[in-house]
Structures are given as C-alpha cells and as structure tokens.
Amino acid sequence: MGLKAALSKPFAAFIVKGVNKWKKDAVAAQKETLLQLIDSAKHTAFGKDHQFSSVKNYEDFKKLVPVRDYEQLRPYIDRVVAGEKDVMWKGKPAYFAKTSGTTSGAKYIPISRESMPEHLKAARNALLTYIHETGNAGFVNGKMIFLQGSPVMTEKNGIKVGRLSGIVANLVPAYLQKNRLPSYQTNCIEDWEEKVDAIVEETYHQNMTLISGIPPWVQMYFDRLIEKSGGKQIRDIFKNFQLFVYGGVNYEPYRAKIENSIGRKIDAIETYPASEGFIAYQDSQQDKSLLLLAKAGMFYEFIPADEYYNDNPARLSLEEVELDTNYALILNTNAGLWGYSIGDTVKFVSKNPYKILVTGRIKHxxxxxxxxxxxxxxxxxxxxxxxxxxxxxxxxxxxxxxxxxxxxxxxxxxxxxxxxxxxxxxxxxxxxxxxxxxxxxxxxxxxxxxxxxxxxxxxxxxxxxxxxxxxxxxxxxxxxxxxxxxxxxxxxxxxxxxxxx
CATH class of the missing domain: 3.30.300 (GMP Synthetase; Chain A, domain 3)
Structure with a gap:
C-alpha cells in the first residue's frame, strides 16, 4: 500500500466521524444554517429589501422571501454581474459559474469565497466516505481522470468566469495534482470529440484507477479506448481501475453498457453537484440513495411537485418532508441565492439520516x-x-x-x-x-x-x-x-x- 493510501484511512475515519455528528441531527444543522445565512446577508441590498434583520425563524423567512427562478432573481444577479458589491451576499463573488440558460442565454451563478470550499469538501468527503466504508484506498495511488469542461476562465468586471467543472479543475489540491489527468492543455480543448481523442492518447498507457464524469460521455471515452485497443475491454486496458464517480444523470440507463465495456462490475459513487452548491452524495455502496448535506452552507426548502405551479404552494423545511413524495428543490446559499428554484425534483427515501433520490427536472x-x-x-x-x-x-x-x-x-x-x-x-x-x-x-x-x-x-x-x-x-x-x-x-x-x- 502506498503512502497516500495508508494516510487516507485514518483521515477518512476522522472526516466520517464529523459527518456522523451533523447527520444525526440534520434538522438542527439546517436551522442553524438558515440563521447564519440571514445574519451574514442582512446588510446586503437583498437583505435590506427583504427585512432580514427581522427574521427570527423559517416562518418569518417564508413570509419575506418568495420562491424565484433565475429570471425572477435576475434584477439582483445583473447587479452582481455588473460588479456591484454587497448585493445578494457580502462583497463580490469569487467566481461566476456560467451555464446555459433556457430562456435568455447564459446564466451567471455566483460562487463566493464561502461557498467554493464547500464544493471541494463535499467531493473529497464522498471519496473518503467510500474509503472508510470499504477499506479500499488503493485508487489514490493511481491516476485519476475527471471528464469535464475546459478550465479556461474569462473575466467579467473583475470576477473570474468559467464552467463549474473548469473552476474546480483550477482548485484541485496539490496532493492530487500528480495523480490527475488529463493535462491542462488537453483539458482546454473546446471541441469535445477532439478532446476525447486527446484524452485517450494521454491515458491509454497510464495506471488509471478512478474515472469520473457524466455517464454518456464516459461511455464515449470507453468506446474510443476500446477502438484504439482493437477490441479490448476496459479492465484489460486499465487493470487497476477500481472506482467510477458520476453525477448529473441517473446511472441506471447506462449501467449495463458501461459495465459491459469495463468487463466487470465496479464500485460507483453518485454525486449531486450543481453550480449553485454541492447538494448530496452517495455515502454507502449498500444504498444507492444520496446523503443530503445539511451542513454545507445551504438551507433547503421543498415544494410538493404537484403543487409547484399553484398560486400558493406548500413550502416546507427539512423537518416537514415526507418519504416518497416528489419535491421541487429550493436553495438558499452562502453565495447569495435566496428562495432559488434550482429546477430539480427529489424524493426522500430516509429521514434517519435524510437521504434522497434525484427524480428529474420540474420542467421535464x-x-x-x-x-x-x-x-x-x-x-x-x-x-x-x-x-x-x-x-x-x-x-x-x-x-x-x-x-x-x-x-x-x-x-x-x-x-x-x-x-x-x-x-x-x-x-x-x-x-x-x-x-x-x-x-x-x-x-x-x-x-x-x-x-x-x-x-x-x-x-x-x-x-x-x-x-x-x-x-x-x-x-x-x-x-x-x-x-x-x-x-x-x-x-x-x-x-x-x-x-x-
């Protein structure tokens, strides 16, 4: 066992112990988070407009802050993008995650100095939780690939702008940099098919142990590898490949084909990251549901999906949810998104701890x-x-x-x-x-x-x-x-x- 693998096990035990503390009382963690968020933003333009100084609990908050989507929050977001400070969150964002808008072009999702570490911590903890549960730490000694967007960033009024995956790529901890592929130059290729071909060339003779990405694009990578090898399965190309990390879509429609390409079943971790925040991850190989991150700088709200388009739908906190009910997910974040309808739907399959499945999109x-x-x-x-x-x-x-x-x-x-x-x-x-x-x-x-x-x-x-x-x-x-x-x-x-x- 390599040094990194050996050190990762006690570190994993330490991290999981901390996670177990808050997940046993997630409701209390959420109440504390809401009050912390309100206190931090009460002197912002949004906080003043919505009387944050008078908010004492969730009931107060609901009365003062309506649920909005991106377009409805846009008057505030446009001010942030224009370079104004103290609009939705204190100061200015550290980054904007640029995503595709469905109604009016690009969307700029603010990422603050407080929220960015939560993205990185959640991704790290997903892997450490796996190590703690399975004892399998060997993958940390090999090469890891993250199929993602370009890390090239631009600037808008002094704030760096990029895809979320590209922003994260620039912040990978130093202790993982030597293990990480593809190279920065290859990652910057914009044409996806050209990029996948370049990644195949870079990784084909490497000791790949962890592969991460959205399943259909990972499958494309596997197809190109198999073609280059003359028909070998992935297990024969990457003999030490141990772990697949994915998110963004339900894995099940792709599982059979991916496992057939690999040539065997493989451990997989589902994650639920979004530009707005890292919401949940799979914390057990025995259970496909995702642990909701109740102490990650976000306060969650839930609207029953069948009421979402009503004039006055029910709006629930974590302690009010029921199992097996489809909910539209609403976020309040330490990057300054308030009553923000992210567009996803989830359902709870456990309340001890609070665990979810992502069921789709409210508009799909x-x-x-x-x-x-x-x-x-x-x-x-x-x-x-x-x-x-x-x-x-x-x-x-x-x-x-x-x-x-x-x-x-x-x-x-x-x-x-x-x-x-x-x-x-x-x-x-x-x-x-x-x-x-x-x-x-x-x-x-x-x-x-x-x-x-x-x-x-x-x-x-x-x-x-x-x-x-x-x-x-x-x-x-x-x-x-x-x-x-x-x-x-x-x-x-x-x-x-x-x-x-």
Whole structure:
C-alpha cells in the first residue's frame, strides 16, 4: 500500500466521524444554517429589501422571501454581474459559474469565497466516505481522470468566469495534482470529440484507477479506448481501475453498457453537484440513495411537485418532508441565492439520516393530456423491462404526439437508441407501456379511457443522440439529453435519425 493510501484511512475515519455528528441531527444543522445565512446577508441590498434583520425563524423567512427562478432573481444577479458589491451576499463573488440558460442565454451563478470550499469538501468527503466504508484506498495511488469542461476562465468586471467543472479543475489540491489527468492543455480543448481523442492518447498507457464524469460521455471515452485497443475491454486496458464517480444523470440507463465495456462490475459513487452548491452524495455502496448535506452552507426548502405551479404552494423545511413524495428543490446559499428554484425534483427515501433520490427536472415532464409523467417513472418502466429481457439501452427520450395520423389516438412517442435491441419490439413496447401504467395512475386512466393509445417506440440509428447533441452544440461536458419533453422540439430533430432498416 502506498503512502497516500495508508494516510487516507485514518483521515477518512476522522472526516466520517464529523459527518456522523451533523447527520444525526440534520434538522438542527439546517436551522442553524438558515440563521447564519440571514445574519451574514442582512446588510446586503437583498437583505435590506427583504427585512432580514427581522427574521427570527423559517416562518418569518417564508413570509419575506418568495420562491424565484433565475429570471425572477435576475434584477439582483445583473447587479452582481455588473460588479456591484454587497448585493445578494457580502462583497463580490469569487467566481461566476456560467451555464446555459433556457430562456435568455447564459446564466451567471455566483460562487463566493464561502461557498467554493464547500464544493471541494463535499467531493473529497464522498471519496473518503467510500474509503472508510470499504477499506479500499488503493485508487489514490493511481491516476485519476475527471471528464469535464475546459478550465479556461474569462473575466467579467473583475470576477473570474468559467464552467463549474473548469473552476474546480483550477482548485484541485496539490496532493492530487500528480495523480490527475488529463493535462491542462488537453483539458482546454473546446471541441469535445477532439478532446476525447486527446484524452485517450494521454491515458491509454497510464495506471488509471478512478474515472469520473457524466455517464454518456464516459461511455464515449470507453468506446474510443476500446477502438484504439482493437477490441479490448476496459479492465484489460486499465487493470487497476477500481472506482467510477458520476453525477448529473441517473446511472441506471447506462449501467449495463458501461459495465459491459469495463468487463466487470465496479464500485460507483453518485454525486449531486450543481453550480449553485454541492447538494448530496452517495455515502454507502449498500444504498444507492444520496446523503443530503445539511451542513454545507445551504438551507433547503421543498415544494410538493404537484403543487409547484399553484398560486400558493406548500413550502416546507427539512423537518416537514415526507418519504416518497416528489419535491421541487429550493436553495438558499452562502453565495447569495435566496428562495432559488434550482429546477430539480427529489424524493426522500430516509429521514434517519435524510437521504434522497434525484427524480428529474420540474420542467421535464409530459402532461399534454393531464398525466404528468415524470423522469423517474419512464426510466423505471423502460429499465425494468429491459433488464428482464436482456435489452441494452444507449440513450432515450420521450415526447407527446398530440397530432397523430388520421384515425389514430394520440400517444407518447419514445425515441430509443438500443445497444442490444429487443427480439420482439411490439411485445417489448407493450410491456413498457404496462409498466408505465403501473407507475402512473393518470396515464393508466388515459389508456383505459381510450384517450391515449399505448406508447410507440422509434428505434434510432447508432450514435443518433451524439449526432443530435453535436447539432445543438451540446456535445460533452456537463450537457445531458432531457429524458422528457412536453413539446416536440427534440422529437422532431430525431425523426430523421430513426432506424428504417
């Protein structure tokens, strides 16, 4: 065992002991966090506008601070971007994480001197928790790769701007720098396919022990490695590869193909980082749910997803949540985001400790007929049948077809790229539809009532989704294919990629 591995075990035990303290009383940690945030920001423009000096508890806070999305907070954020200080948080941000906006171009998410260390600490603790649970520390002696956006940063009114992953890349601790790949020069390549090819060349003969990234782009990296090797599996290319760290999407649709590429099952850690804050990570290999980080500079709120678009929805703190209820996640952060609707939905599967699953996006659903089908439901329906039948899924998305051909009922149209197609597609489609009906009573009623016909699957050509994402300028990095759309934008773009053979 190398020195780093040996030292990591007592350090992991020390860190886990600290985590265990707050996770036993996460509600108290959250109450303390809220009051600390309020006190720190009471002299900012936002704090004065919302009477932070009078806030004594969460009930006071709810009355004074409405829930807003990025566009609704934009008058304040624009002032921060313009270089004004003490607007939403004390001073000026250390960085802006630049992300793609859906309605008005780029979004600039502030990252403060207080919030940036929480991102780094959470990523570190996810790995240390794994070491403490499994005793497996060997990976820290090998090479680690993080498939991420470019670390190149620009400046806007004196504040550094970049992708979150790129900002983090510039802050990797010195003790990990020698282990880290790819090189800075390769990481700066903007064209994703060119970058992946360069990463393959850099890593092919290295002792890779940890690989991290969004699953579909890791799969692309694996495909290029396998092609370069003449067909070897990843376990034969990287004999000491031990740990896969991922986030951003549900791993389950990709698990079978990734494990097939590797040639064996491998330990994996799911993380839930966002530009707004590092929210949760998987703290056990025996449990796929994520530990909500109740002491990480953020105060969380939860709105029942089926009330989100109501005029006056319920707004709950951590101590008020229920298990197995879909909630829209609201953040209040030590970077100055207040009542901020991040757009994600989660559900709690444990309250001792508080653990979540990410169930989708509040705006990614199908409810063209009142069914409100969400991402978790379509993923479960498809994967339960695919796993039962040994079918391989590369990628998929679903959209409503509200204007079918003459004499046809409307339906949900599924666009699927198979890595291993079903032997009987109509029978497979029927079983997936039945599985979705079992998960969503509204969809069941629409099928039973002959308002909708059962779903229809369109099989797509190989690399169809890569082609689509390339055409949208969203290939690689932190970009993800939406599982669900309530419109036809993605579906219409995929129509010419349907497999006609």
């Amino acid at each position: 659903f199908i409810s063209a007929f009142g069914e409100h089908v969400i991402g978790e439901e379509v993923e479960h329906a498809l994967l339960s049948v695919a796993n039962e039948q040994g079918v391989g899924i590369t990628e998929f998305t679903v959209a409503p077809q509200v204007n079918p051909g003459a004499g046809e009922l409307p339906y949900h149209e599924w666009f699927i790229e198979f890595s291993k197609a079903p032997e009987d597609l109509p029978a497979f489609s029927k079983k997936v539809d039945e599985a979705l009906q079992a998960k969503n009573i509204y969809y069941f009623d629409l099928i039973e009532g002959k308002i909708l016909q059962p779903l229809i699957i369109r099989t797509l050509q190989k690399d169809a989704f890569v082609t689509y994402m390339r055409s949208e300028g969203k290939l690689g990095g932190q970009n993800k294919v939406p599982r669900l759309s309530n419109d036809r934008k993605i579906a219409d773009s995929l129509t010419n990629l349907i497999n006609t053979i």
